[in-house]
Amino acid sequence: MVGAATSGWFLENAWLIPVIPGLAFFVIILVGKRLPMKGSEVGLASMAAATVLSVGALYQWIQRTDAAAGVEGESGPLRLLSGFARSIAASEGGAAEPFVEPIIRQWTWWQNAGIEFGLGQHIDGLAVMLLFLVTFISLLVQVYSLEYVRGDRRYTHFFAAITLFSAGMLVMVLAENMVQLILGWEIMGLCSFLLIGHWWEDEANARAALKAFFTVRIGDVGLLVGTAILFFGANAWSQDNLGTSGFSIEGISGWALSGEAGSSQVLLWGAVALFIAAIAKSGQFPLHTWLPDAMAGPTPVSSLLHSSTMVVGGVFLVARLYPVFWTAFDIPDVSLNFIVLIAGITIVISALLAFVQNDIKKVLAYSTVGQLGYMMLGLGAGAWLPAVFHIFTHAFFKCALFLCAGSVSHSGSHHSFDMKKDMGGLAKKMPITAGAWMIAGAALAGVFPLAGFFSKDEIIDNVGHNGYTVFMWIALGGAFLTAAYTVRATYLTFFGEPRGAAAGEHHTMEEAHLEAALVSHDAPHDIQQEPILEEEKVAHGLEAPVPQDVVAHGVGHDSHDAHGGAHGAHGAHSAHGSEPHESPKLILIPICILALFSIFAGFTNALAFGEEWEKFKEYVEPRPEAVELAALDEAGAETEEGANGLRLPQAEEGDEGAGGEEAPTGCGRTVPGGSADCYFPAVDHAEFTWSKALLSLAFVGAGLVTSWVVCVALYTKRNRRLVGLTDRFRPARAGYLFLANKYYLDDLYEKVIVHGLAHPIARAGYWVNQHVIDGIVNAAARVGRLFGGWAYRNIDQRVVDGAVNASGTVANSTGTALRPVQSGKVNQYGALLFGAAAVAAVVLVIINV
């Protein structure tokens, strides 16, 4: 065996990663309010610990992958370096690299009818990558929240919920079986409800939280049904071949690729049900409507929810059970399937919707919907790796964009998110936020060489390569639209003339609500307004009339500085009043780190620079070559001793053609019968060509330039032909209204489905209730009353009472009759005694004689 440290503590104990924030949640809930920082330190510490653990796991996974590929004699950084050299050799030699066995551990949770439900971990490249992503981004978001939600009325609960939220995602990422995956999935659903409705005093927020919860619930039904279908399909195969239940991800994957599932309807319906779950969770058409409304939550929540957790859950589900979808939808051999269809529609409609939004967070929300569409498109078209890579890069730049939007609202536009009313020209006032926004925005648009370029371009490339030509063009069109709406949002926020709060105007909450109410006449809840924190409300009352009060207020805040240095920054912020200014450090540092990652994350799989840059593919994508079952068993035994988990193919097998035939590509283990158990399909990768990249860059560039020109003409120069076009030109107006009403999907759901379906059902139910059930109940009551009356009169009064009274009377008369006997005279008692004794003696004599 080569490379002793192929497994290692961090990989074996990766299950600790979700456990730590899970425990932290309880600590915060129970004692958080009594801690010096109101529980936020517990959340931060747990996320920091989880980040450390996941970085350790990431490092050891890289070691393990290298060791499996046969790198010897080096350790530490040298091993990493040698990885470059080896991958060149591998690509030149054309030899496939061996499958790296995931590290699977399982503990029984509960047992029922002979089926074990386990909790455990399934650590492979995908899981390790997402563990790192989720913990790292959660940590940054929590740091950001320290400043952003400071002074909030439910500060402690916010940190508790957001910590549990990350824990839920981590549980799901690690999931060894479907039951555990559902557990994590539901924890996230619950926490998203808590966090979106964080400011539930405002009814719109509470409604948004309910909407998110119920919409995702529709998908949850699909998840449960799909899991059940797959369990009954896979259980027998899984028990026979792997000794695991049909819930285990390994078992389901193996079964789906084993050929026994083949073209079976079971697999197809299981996949459809699971994909419905993914549609709801990942905000795909037609269940995307909850995502923009989810902006009602605090900005850090939106940021976390939209980057690495929650919405990625659906994409993760598809990526995790990829063999199921691969076989069920016959991905490699057709040019249209359920997944790409949904994803294609999603990309286009979400990008168009982003153009009519005035709320900066809603623009980002629709952009998330669109980017998730890209991921789904990639998965549906057989581009597994680019899709997963896009999860990775998208998380950084989308998180950065949301945090920037939060920063703008926190310090620039006075808690408003309305780009048209309260922003504009903020680039000069908030240079760091603006810079980070533009880097992340360019990454989103897919500008070379930022993160989004590599991942999005790879998806588009591979979608075309795998024969989904129509969808490649849709994706390119989507890229054009993405670039355009990003520019529109950037322009409205950071360039042009300052407007509203950005220009230093005051407007109170009441005004804002009034405006929101006016606007919401045709598009409800379009503008989110975060509640002004308590202390700032006070500040408003003070500083509204005269400027001198502002200074006084600033002094007042200085006295708070004793509470902590960061608070001093906030005091200064309030002292500035509503004048736009740069945000404090606690907000800027996470943003800057994320912006850095938005620049460099793409280089982890920069196909454009050559094969040796494909680190992401090397470490995340499961390898296609099988390993011998014998080697596996041996290694498995050793793994249990904690020594070694390395699987290596026999050396000659790779060289001989025959060996290659016995082990079909895309498989995990070779079993003695000469066949192989597969855990991952052999996906095809498109070659990178500059011509295709330039084509997509041309689309992006066209989008950027067109949008910039139109924005300048429309918003700054007030070009007469463009301004008010939607009012004058009938088709344009119709299109605008169609978009502004979100394709009437909400109306469809609320008016047609809820009113049209639920209300008749409710009415019918009411009728049944009034006439049938009430009738039955009333009749039963009447019969009961009649019977009761009869029973009262006859049985109770006569029989029962009669018996009681009779016994009383008898006792009474007997007592009266016997009363004289108890004379109280001792002599009489004595006489009775002896009389009785005499009678007894006489009786005795008579009996004996």
Added chain:
Amino acid sequence: MLTVNFLLLGAVLFSIGVFGVIARRNAVLVLMSVELILNAVNLNFVAFALLHGNVDGQVFALYVIAVAAAEVGVGLAMVLLVYRNRRSISLDELSEMSG
């Protein structure tokens, strides 16, 4: 023959005792009558023991004497208390237990 005499004496004593218990009004005399009854019974025990040549009856008689002593002790104590409370030991006046 001899035994019959003992039994006749026992019966006479028993009858006198019963008469005393029923007819006497004085508590002390009633107690004494009870003693008479007990001794009549004792006499019977001893007589039958003689008749059957068995010592069990005599043992039982001794046992009854012991119990009778205790009974008289308790009885006289009660009479004494009654006397202290009422300055009288007439049983006719002790009819509070009347039903």
